[in-house]
Amino acid sequence: MNAAAMPVYLDHAATTPVDPRVAARMAEVLNSESEFGNPASGHDYGDTAGALIEAARAQVAAAVGACANEVVWTSGATEANNLAIFGVAQYYRDSGRHIITTRIEHKSVLDPCRELERRGWRISYLPPDGGGLVNPDQVAAALHPDTVLVSMVQVNNEIGVVQDIAAIGALCAKHGGARLHVDAAQSVGKCAVDFAALGVDLLSLSAHKAYGPKGAGALVVSQRGGARARVQLMPLQFGGGQERGLRAGTLATHQAVGMGMAFALAAGQLQEEFARIGQLQQRLWQGLSAIGGVLRNGNAQHSVPHLLNVSFEGVEGESLLAAVRPHLAVSTGSACTSSLAEPSFVLRALGRSERLSESSLRFGLGRSSSERDIDTAIAVLAREVARLRRIAGA
Amino acid sequence: MKYNEQTRRYFETAARAGVLSGPSVYRGAAGNREHGTWVQFDVQTASGILKEARFLAFGCPHTIAVAAWVAEQVLGQPVIRRLPDSVQAISLQFAVPVEKLGRLLIIEDAWLAALDSAITEA
Numbered sequence: 001m002n003a004a005a006m007p008v009y010l011d012h013a014a015t016t017p018v019d020p021r022v023a024a025r026m027a028e029v030l031n032s033e034s035e036f037g038n039p040a041s042g043h044d045y046g047d048t049a050g051a052l053i054e055a056a057r058a059q060v061a062a063a064v065g066a067c068a069n070e071v072v073w074t075s076g077a078t079e080a081n082n083l084a085i086f087g088v089a090q091y092y093r094d095s096g097r098h099i100i101t102t103r104i105e106h107k108s109v110l111d112p113c114r115e116l117e118r119r120g121w122r123i124s125y126l127p128p129d130g131g132g133l134v135n136p137d138q139v140a141a142a143l144h145p146d147t148v149l150v151s152m153v154q155v156n157n158e159i160g161v162v163q164d165i166a167a168i169g170a171l172c173a174k175h176g177g178a179r180l181h182v183d184a185a186q187s188v189g190k191c192a193v194d195f196a197a198l199g200v201d202l203l204s205l206s207a208h209k210a211y212g213p214k215g216a217g218a219l220v221v222s223q224r225g226g227a228r229a230r231v232q233l234m235p236l237q238f239g240g241g242q243e244r245g246l247r248a249g250t251l252a253t254h255q256a257v258g259m260g261m262a263f264a265l266a267a268g269q270l271q272e273e274f275a276r277i278g279q280l281q282q283r284l285w286q287g288l289s290a291i292g293g294v295l296r297n298g299n300a301q302h303s304v305p306h307l308l309n310v311s312f313e314g315v316e317g318e319s320l321l322a323a324v325r326p327h328l329a330v331s332t333g334s335a336c337t338s339s340l341a342e343p344s345f346v347l348r349a350l351g352r353s354e355r356l357s358e359s360s361l362r363f364g365l366g367r368s369s370s371e372r373d374i375d376t377a378i379a380v381l382a383r384e385v386a387r388l389r390r391i392a393g394a
Numbered sequence: 395m396k397y398n399e400q401t402r403r404y405f406e407t408a409a410r411a412g413v414l415s416g417p418s419v420y421r422g423a424a425g426n427r428e429h430g431t432w433v434q435f436d437v438q439t440a441s442g443i444l445k446e447a448r449f450l451a452f453g454c455p456h457t458i459a460v461a462a463w464v465a466e467q468v469l470g471q472p473v474i475r476r477l478p479d480s481v482q483a484i485s486l487q488f489a490v491p492v493e494k495l496g497r498l499l500i501i502e503d504a505w506l507a508a509l510d511s512a513i514t515e516a
Contacts, residue, residue, distance in 0.1 A: 316430065318454040322397065322405065355428060391411040391458055392427075393434065393450035 008373045009329045012209075012366030013157055013186060013307050019211040019367075022262045026213060029254040039251045040242060049253045056260025063263035064184070064203060065194035066220045072243045073251055076217035077185035078108040080204035081151075083219050083247065084181040085112040087233030088149045088202070089121060095177060096146030097121045102134050103349040105153050109183055113151070130351050131299030132161035139168050147178040154193070155186040158346040158362055159298030160307030162191060169199025179231045185209055185217075189266030189273065190304040195220055201231040205263075207255070211367065212262030216255040221246065269367075277365050278305035280374050284363060285310075287378030291385055297347055297360060308363040311347070312385050314394035317358030323384040328377055330361050397455055398489040404459035410466060412448045414438050420515060422507025425500040427452045433461050433501050435508040437468070444468045456490045457497045463488075464505055475509050477502055 009017075018026075029035045029052065037045025039053045058068040074080045089099065101113050103125045113123045124142045128134050139150060150172055155162050165182055172180040181202040187193045188210045195203050200222070207216035222231050233246055240248040285308060288294050293313035312320060321332055332344065343357035352360070363377065397405065414436035423434035431453040438446040447465040451458045467478035477484065481498045484490070490498060 316453050318395065319405070319458060322395070322455045355430070358430070387408070391408050391450065392432075392452035393413070394452070 007325070007327050007329045008376050009368060010363045010365065010373065010377060011329045011331050012369070013160075013362060013364030014331055015208045015214065016211045016366055017368065018208075018213055018258070019262055019265055021265065022212055022258045025261050026254045026258040029257050035253060037253075039253060040240070049251075052253050053251055053256045056256040059260035059264040060205065060218055061220070063188060063193070063267040064205065064220060065196050066203070067223060070195070070220050070223050072219045072221055072246050073256055074217045074219055074247060075215055076208070077106075077183065077204045077206035078217075080206075080217050080219035081106070081108040081181075081183055082112050083233065083236055084202040084204060085109065085116070085149065085151060086236055087246070088179055088181065088231070089116050090234035091232045092148040092177075092179075096144075096148045098124070098144050098147045099149045099151065100124045100126065100139060100142045100147060100178070101151045102126045102128060102153070104128050104132060104134075104156055104158075104346045105151065106157055106183055106185070109151050109153070128161075128349055129299075131302070132156060132159045132297070132346075132350055133299055133302055134163055136164055136167035136171060140171050143171065143175050143178055145177070147175065149179050149181060151181040151183070153183040153186075155184070155190055155304050155307075156298070156346065157186050158307070158344060159309045159350070160186075160190075160303040160305075161298045162302050162304060165198045165200065172201070173199050173228070176228050186304075186307075188263055189270060190306045191274075192270070195222070196224070202233075207259035207262055210262050210266040213255055213258040216252070216259040218259070219246075273367065274305065277369070280365055280369055280371065281305040281308050283371065284308055284365070284374045284377060287374065288381060290378075291382050293385075293389075295352075295356065297350060297352065306365050308365070309347070309360060310363075311352060311356040311360040312381075313356065313359070314392060315359050315385055315388040316392070317343070317360065319388055320359055320361065320384065323388060324361075324380055327380040330363055330377075332358070332360060332362065395455075395491075397459075400463075401456055401459040401488045401490075404462040404488075405455040408458055408462050410448050410462060411450065413450065414446060414448050418445075418512075420508055420511035422504050422509065422511055424503035424507060425453070430454075431457055431497050431500050433457065433504040435461075435465065435504050437473075437508050437512055439473055439512050442473050444471050444473060453497060453500075454494065456488055456494055457501065460484055460488055460490070460498060460501050461504075464501065473509060473512055475506055475513065477505055 037049040039050040061068040179201040185206040203220035205218045208214040295311045297309040347357035425432040434450040449461040451461040
């Protein structure tokens with residue numbers, strides 16, 4: 001299918017197209033006769049690739065308020081989340097075996113937690129309120145002397161709600177033994193991320209959510225000293241000692257370069273894009289709510305504008321998605337779970353019924369989104385929701 | 395989920411969606427919206443022949459497509475207590491995945507309920 005015939009893309013929370021400037025720079029690296037070296041090699045080719053890696057590392061660090069030596073490259077946020085959770089759990093297993101997380105985390109946080117549960121760790125899954133917010137008081141109440149990790153998403157990938165990470169960071173600092181891991185896969189380019197100021201110990205990042213390549217990510221590991229010891233991790237893979245021994249394997253120079261450039265661009269455009277996307281989201285919500293029987297999911301006052309999640313009363317979810325599919329690329333929830341014929345566990349955690357959770361759509365707005373796209377989406381939804389309600393006799 | 399051409403066509407057109415009123419109109423329904431699938435058929439008979447049929451459906455594209463197909467296929471057929479084809483044959487025709495076969499049984503139940511009503515009251 002050629003691009004002109006493709007449906008309107010409103011699924012930027014699942015992934016974003018690679019920025020053409022990023023793609024061009026990555027292609028330069030791939031095609032270069034001097035930049036293909038193994039960054040760990042002790043010759044000019046290696047040094048050239050290594051310098052590119054370090055420049056990219058500095059770009060990623062700058063975008064999230066971290067120091068370059070805190071950035072550990074990974075294959076994406078899923079690997080970063082796994083490294084953070086299993087790494088902390090294994091390293092501090094003799095200090096405590098209790099972890100706090102929430103019911104609305106990404107599967108790449110929940111599944112490692114469930115695996116640890118099977119291995120004997122205690123996991124507290126905090127419920128959000130009806131708007132998707134977890135109150136820091138809930139975290140305070142859940143902290144125990146043997147708590148070694150609090151893992152929480154900053155920007156929820158289904159509803160866009162932003163948690164109060166700074167408050168939770170302060171609680172963890174006060175506790176002393178509890179490290180704070182934040183899944184920030186959706187954050188870069190959508191909201192300000194200040195690793196140091198938030199008091200975060202571990203931060204997971206993804207390149208492809210911010211117009212970078214798939215297969216690239218990072219775990220930011222705090223090197224701050226101070227009142228409590230630096231966070232330590234047990235590595236998950238061995239064989240080369242790269243990334244300070246935390247993540248063995250030859251680094252992919254073009255991927256790192258792409259992620260670094262994507263993050264630099266995203267950070268530079270943050271304010272301008274935030275305002276523009278905010279206007280588009282407002283336009284979309286006004287248009288959709290005019291259809292009637294449309295409910296917004298997530299606390300609008302504490303959300304990034306890039307995501308809008310709505311439930312449509314009186315229509316069945318699979319039919320709704322099939323009806324809009326020829327015209328709109330949207331999803332029913334996380335792309336990592338949307339192939340499953342199950343209602344969103346995030347929306348269920350917010351208290352939505354099974355039916356309404358199934359008949360929900362997530363609109364992910366991004367750089368390519370235009371007023372025309374939004375108006376197309378509104379027109380398609382108005383027509384198809386009315387048609388399905390008529391067929392259902394609703 | 396991918397749908398075959400026939401499912402897409404009947405889902406998109408959904409001809410005969412609606413209700414009937416008037417003399418010799420009989421209704422049957424099955425399923426439950428809260429459980430995800432609900433289907434209703436209205437049939438109009440004359441001299442033992444199905445003259446008109448309409449359906450309403452809350453459900454997945456397969457449910458809507460098959461209900462629309464049933465309402466189309468039965469026109470001009472005698473009032474006999476059965477679907478136009480077996481559930482097995484319909485599932486193949488519409489490429490209904492095995493985990494959804496229960497929804498075809500709901501369509502069958504709704505259809506048979508409409509015919510039962512017609513046979514009983516006629």
